[in-house]
Amino acid sequence: MLTKLSILITIILAMLFSGCSKKSTTSTTQQPPKQEERKYSLERVGPARVVQTYADGFEQLSQQEKIFSYYLYLASIAARDIAIDQHHPNALEVRDILEQIYTHSNGIDAVVLEKITIYLKLFWLNNGFYDNLTSKKFVPECTYEEFRGAVEIAEKNGAQFKTETESTAQVLERLKPIIFDAAHQPMLTNKTPGDDWIKNSAVNFYSSNLMYKEVEKWAKNNEKYPLNSKVVKENGKLTEKIWRAGGDGVEPGVYANDLNAAIMYLEKAIPYASSEHQKGTVEKLIKYLRTGNPDDFREYNIHWVKDSSNVDFIFGFIEVYLDPRGQKAEFEASIYYTDPAQTAMMQNLAKYAQYFEDKAPWKDEYKKKIDRSPIANVINVVIETGGTGPVTPIGINLPNEQAIREQYGSKSVLLHNIVDAYDKSSGKDILKEFAYDQEEIDNQEKYGTVADNLHTAMHEVIGHGSGAV
Structure with missing residues (x-):
C-alpha cells in the first residue's frame, strides 16, 4: 500500500x-x-x-551491495514500459511518435516544438497522457495541424512514423482523438456512480468491448490471475491474457519480452545478494515472473517480508489503484537501501x-x-x-x-x-x-x-x- x-x-x-x-x-x-x-x-x-x-x-554501501543495486536498477528500467502500456493500449505508440519528433526536430517552429516538448515531458512524468493524481486526460497545447506539420518536418529529417499497414497520415488520423480530444476517453480510471466503470475507463486492463457487470459475473468462477492478467472478450468468450515471461514449459504471456529482459538482470544480481535468504527472495521473484502463478507470488511475498537486508526492492504487479474493479495491478519497481x-x-x-x-x-x-x-x-x-x-x-x-x-x-x-x-x-x-x-x-x-x-x-x-x- x-x-x-x-x-x-x-x-x-x-x-x-x-x-x-x-x-x-x-x-x-x-x-x-x-x-x-x-x-x-x-x-x-x-x-x-x-x-x-x-x-x-549510497557511497557507504559495500561494493557487493552497490553491484546488487545496479543490476536491480537495470531490471527496473527493463520492465518500466509495462506500466505505460497498462495506462492505455496506444500509449507506447504515442510516446514513440513524440520521441521521434523530439529527436528529429531541426526546422520545426520553436513555439510548436516547445508545446510538443512540454506534452512529451508530462507524458514521461505520468507514464502516459493521464494525470497521475487526477486521472484526467491532458492534451497538447498545439493544434492538430501544427502537430502534423511537425511530424512532416521530422519525417524529412529521418523520423519513422508509418507502419507496415499504415501511412504516416493514416497513423496520425487514427491517433488524433487519442492525443487531441480531451473528451475522448477522458479518465484513466472512472468510478463515477452511474457510469460503467470498465467501459468508461481508459486503463488497459480490459478489452474495449467489455462491460463491468459481465466481467464481474465471469470473474466469480473464472478469474484465476486477478493481479496479473488482462481480461478480453474474443468471439463472445471472456478469457485472461496472463502477464508473465514464460519458460521452463510455461507458455510466454503478455509482456514476456519486457519481463525476460528484467529477469536477465535479476539473475545477474543473485551472486551479489547479501545473504542466502536474499538470493532466495530474488529466485522466488524470478519464478513468479516466469509463471505468473498467484501461489508463486504468495511464496515470494512470504520470503520477501522476512528479508531484512540493507538493500531491498519491490518488484512486480503490486497495487490495484488503477483498476476500476480493484483487482488488476500496475507494474512497479523500487530499489532502495536503509x-x-x-x-x-x-x-x-x-x-x-x-x-x-x-x-x-x-x-x-x-x-x-x-x-x-x-x-x-x-x-x-x-x-x-x-x-x-x-x-x-x-x-x-x-x-x-x-x-x-x-x-x-x-x-x-x-x-x-x-x-x-x-x-x-x-x-x-x-x-x-x-x-x-x-x-x-x-x-x-x-x-x-x-x-x-x-x-x-x-x-x-x-x-x-x-x-x-
Missing part, C-alpha cells in the same frame, strides 16, 4: 498542486555535494515541478505497535495480536519505475495480502530522500497563503518535516500494520 501525502518524482519530479506525493531518483557513487550547494528544483513542466533527489549514503540514522523513529513505533493496536477504538475481536514487531525502516530510493515512478509515494507498506500480513507481518518504509527533496523544493508561498498566523508559519518551518515523517510513519506502521479481518 502506498502513502500519497505529498508528491515528487522518481526521475525527479514534484507535483505542485498535490495533497499527495510521488518522486524520482537517481543514484551516484560520488560524494554528494554539500547541503548549501545542492539544487532541488530543476524545471517547471506545465503543472509539475521536476525535483532532484539525492542518494545520500538509512540507519533516520530509522530509529520507525523502529520505535514498530516496537510499540501492540500498544497502539490495543488502544484502537474498535472491538477487541477486530484487534490484531502482533507477535513480532513489523519491519519498519527509513530508506533512500535508488530508482522507482512504473507505479512508483517518476511520480512516487512517500511511504509504502507491503505485502497487501491480509493473510500474509496477519501470519508473517509486513514491511513499512518511509522514503527519506523523497520527503527531503519535497521539503527542500517546496516554496513558502502556499504556507503563507493558508497559514492562520505567523506562529503557525514558524511552527511549520520548525517542526513540519518531523511532523510529516511521524505522520507517514504512523500511517504505514500503525495504520496498515493494524487490524484483523
Whole structure:
C-alpha cells in the first residue's frame, strides 16, 4: 500500500498542486555535494515541478551491495514500459511518435516544438497522457495541424512514423482523438456512480468491448490471475491474457519480452545478494515472473517480508489503484537501501505497535495480536519505475495480502530522500497563503518535516500494520 501525502518524482519530479506525493531518483557513487550547494528544483513542466533527489549514503554501501543495486536498477528500467502500456493500449505508440519528433526536430517552429516538448515531458512524468493524481486526460497545447506539420518536418529529417499497414497520415488520423480530444476517453480510471466503470475507463486492463457487470459475473468462477492478467472478450468468450515471461514449459504471456529482459538482470544480481535468504527472495521473484502463478507470488511475498537486508526492492504487479474493479495491478519497481540514522523513529513505533493496536477504538475481536514487531525502516530510493515512478509515494507498506500480513507481518518504509527533496523544493508561498498566523508559519518551518515523517510513519506502521479481518 502506498502513502500519497505529498508528491515528487522518481526521475525527479514534484507535483505542485498535490495533497499527495510521488518522486524520482537517481543514484551516484560520488560524494554528494554539500547541503548549501545542492539544487532541488530543476524545471517547471506545465503543472509539475521536476525535483532532484539525492542518494545520500549510497557511497557507504559495500561494493557487493552497490553491484546488487545496479543490476536491480537495470531490471527496473527493463520492465518500466509495462506500466505505460497498462495506462492505455496506444500509449507506447504515442510516446514513440513524440520521441521521434523530439529527436528529429531541426526546422520545426520553436513555439510548436516547445508545446510538443512540454506534452512529451508530462507524458514521461505520468507514464502516459493521464494525470497521475487526477486521472484526467491532458492534451497538447498545439493544434492538430501544427502537430502534423511537425511530424512532416521530422519525417524529412529521418523520423519513422508509418507502419507496415499504415501511412504516416493514416497513423496520425487514427491517433488524433487519442492525443487531441480531451473528451475522448477522458479518465484513466472512472468510478463515477452511474457510469460503467470498465467501459468508461481508459486503463488497459480490459478489452474495449467489455462491460463491468459481465466481467464481474465471469470473474466469480473464472478469474484465476486477478493481479496479473488482462481480461478480453474474443468471439463472445471472456478469457485472461496472463502477464508473465514464460519458460521452463510455461507458455510466454503478455509482456514476456519486457519481463525476460528484467529477469536477465535479476539473475545477474543473485551472486551479489547479501545473504542466502536474499538470493532466495530474488529466485522466488524470478519464478513468479516466469509463471505468473498467484501461489508463486504468495511464496515470494512470504520470503520477501522476512528479508531484512540493507538493500531491498519491490518488484512486480503490486497495487490495484488503477483498476476500476480493484483487482488488476500496475507494474512497479523500487530499489532502495536503509538509512540507519533516520530509522530509529520507525523502529520505535514498530516496537510499540501492540500498544497502539490495543488502544484502537474498535472491538477487541477486530484487534490484531502482533507477535513480532513489523519491519519498519527509513530508506533512500535508488530508482522507482512504473507505479512508483517518476511520480512516487512517500511511504509504502507491503505485502497487501491480509493473510500474509496477519501470519508473517509486513514491511513499512518511509522514503527519506523523497520527503527531503519535497521539503527542500517546496516554496513558502502556499504556507503563507493558508497559514492562520505567523506562529503557525514558524511552527511549520520548525517542526513540519518531523511532523510529516511521524505522520507517514504512523500511517504505514500503525495504520496498515493494524487490524484483523
